Amino acid sequence: MRINLRNAKEENDQYMDIDLSMDLKSIEGVHSLKIKEPIQGKGRIYFTQDGTFLNLEAQVLVESICGRCLNDFEETLQLKLNYEIVSSKRALEMDMEEDILVVDQDVIDLEKVIIEELIMKAPMKPLCKEDCKGICNSCGQNLEEGSCNCTPHEEVQETIDPRLAKLKGLLKED
Ligand SMILES: [Zn+2]
Ligand SMILES: [Zn+2]
Structure with missing residues (x-):
């Protein structure tokens, strides 16, 4: 789902609701992470005086391989995204510590955003249970x-x- 932010800002007053559904089977680069159900995400993009902000929540049912016993198991990863959306030019002027999402040409690709978040949030060493x-x-x-x-x-x-x-x-x- 790609959104042109400039158009969206003109068409929507203060915010725009997002209803995201993506059918993704696996993620390249994240080894042994299989996605069991289409990812459903809900959120909002806010257009304010101070900038453009993204709030997005998604639940992802994944099948992983336990890092200890090597059994397959399923778990739900909760993604909660809170970012300020900025252009790459603006990002250079900002403190990189801040939670920012850099977009080019005013276009945000929400599927890419979700995938990057999943790569960051997926546990390096998943465990089927705490005391496996x-x-x-x-x-x-x-x-x-x-x-x-x-x-x-x-x-x-x-x-x-x-x-x-x-x-x-x-x-x-x-
Ligand atoms: Zn033994
Ligand atoms: Zn295990």
Whole structure:
């Protein structure tokens, strides 16, 4: 959904409502993030004396792979966007700490905005649940699916890639 802000400002008095629906299956660059349902977003663009502002909320049902046990799981990511929309020329004059959204030629591409937000908000290492037991470092058993005979359990180490841990377990068995 692309909006020409200059036209929108002329056609709308103080604000413009946004009803966004985007059918996106996955996001390039975000590995292992699958989107299960079309993304629905609702929001408003405000045209004020102080500038143009975007408020937008969207819920995204995604399927991820757990960083510990490697199981697939679904979760809903909540996106809440609050930005001032500025031109690239104006952005140069501004403090970059501010929440700004830079647009060129007065055109804002809301799908692109949502995708960028998703890339930022998607967890680097998703977990199926906070206390996921992961994979046994010794034998490679997925401890979310059943226990193993290695006692006591070494703490699952976050720093070890679970796939490597599995490999390590396999090597040990020889
Ligand atoms: Zn897990
Ligand atoms: Zn084990």
